[in-house]
Amino acid sequence: MTEHNRLRRFTPHLYLWIAIVILLFPIILVFIASSHTSAEILAAPMPMRPGSHLVENYTRAILEGNKNLGASALTMMKNSLIMALGIAIGKIVVSLLAAYAIVFFKFPLRNFCFWAIFITLMLPVEVRIMPTYKVISDLGLLNSYAGLILPMIVSATAVFLFRQFFMQIPREIAEASQIDGASPMQFFWSILLPMTRTPIAAMFVIQFIYGWNQYLWPLLITTKQEYYTILIGINRMLAGADVVIEWQIVMATTLLAMIPPALIVVVMQKQFIAGMTDTEK
């Protein structure tokens, strides 16, 4: 911006292109591998150009899956989608209601509720997996969508984002709606929700990716193939010796697993960045 010579203007492009190549290289490799046969990949080094088995590999991955896995990428992507949507939508709905109550209502247990929710921010699921597993098992929710989704909605990030947003809304609007005879729920539906569209979209992007990319929790509670998420499927396919792994199918599935969240980040880039930087506060 301040210096003006040719070299200085060129170098940032050079550095950024190097970074792009490093970031993309693994993905390109996955793509190439997913277009070859198992034998071609195992004959090190594998070819560095796309092969001719692309359609065949993806068809098999999507419709049948790896041998002995017993779950197709289609089924597993459906499970991942249900989990991601369940977490994103569930968290948004529950958090909107809670934030609405905490900001707009005066009630005796308000502070207690606030702190009870607040403290969940501190402890990620990773540090309390065993006891949470036991709770889910006691409730009979192993191998179920509810078991996959519910414990992931706990964390209060969304409540805080919405609370922050609601506190900036002028209270005169709420007061005016009361004077006009609207009930609090009417105010919520017809005035507050439409105003909250942007933070809701931002939260959706963040939570969808969070949900889609969950690993430890589904690893613990899904033992039946019909509930495998796509990441668990990839892990199961990679178990065993290198020679028996069907790399071409694993790589096709890996690429499929990356597409939905990557698409959301690229297409909804603005909401994504807003969602990320807003939850900071």
Next chain:
Amino acid sequence: MVQQYEFKAKWLPYLLVLPQMVIVFVFFFWPSLQGLWQSFFLQDPFGGQVIFVGLENYVRLFTDPAYSYGESFAVSVAFAVCVAGLSMILALFLATQTNKKIRFASFYKTMMIWPYAVATMVAGVLWLFMFNPNVGVVAWFLKNRFGIEWQHLLNSGQAFLLVTLAASWKQISYNFVFFLAGLQSVPVDFIEAAAIDGAGPMRRFWKIIFPLLSPTTFYLLVMNLVYGFFETFPIIHQVTAGGPGKSTSILVYKVWRDGVINLDLGGSSAQSVILMIMVIGLTVVQFRFIERRVHY
């Protein structure tokens, strides 16, 4: 503060917070307290005897060499620090380049942030595939061009390096977003004034831009340590399974392994409790800092 208008309703607010409170109690307080409770007991994994042992599970962690808890702790710290350092330095550098009012800046931005969408577990698979001793392209290249035998399942240094690279690769985009946002909020007049006064680009960066970025840097440092400590389980699980030996067995991996594989519920719970205390510590540090930031 002006008296804010608030709705008055007797039951409605309770109804509204009810779903959140039920989830918080059932899936947060109940398991957390149960974890704390279990950490004081020695349990037969087959559900037979439960004996109250007080703090013995904790004492065992720090004194029983079979646990190698200290070793695991040291690995976690080293791993988290390396990942935080590597990914933050690279992200800051790339954000600085992108912020230089160059052409195609928005294209570069997109190209830097998409890896955020990649699951941590998938990042592990990607790097595993590149460095797999039998089929990995990079492993082959290292062996045939440099004579380096890549065997991360046998060589603990290589194992550590591989998980660090995979975890950092994934984290760059997260840091990039925050650093770029921070850089964009640095007032241009400051930098131009310094340039007029004869400060070169390096000097402007270290004397003006970097200090102004310090809140972002600090926030990211905490978040990256949390990531390194707690969210990198998938990479360890997929790439090295904590090995070779216990050389990449970070604390979160150990909790899972001792609980799920070794069925040592008391020991695993005690470890969970220690992790909880660590997270609470990090969070408190962060909130303290944010409060201070508001005042200056």
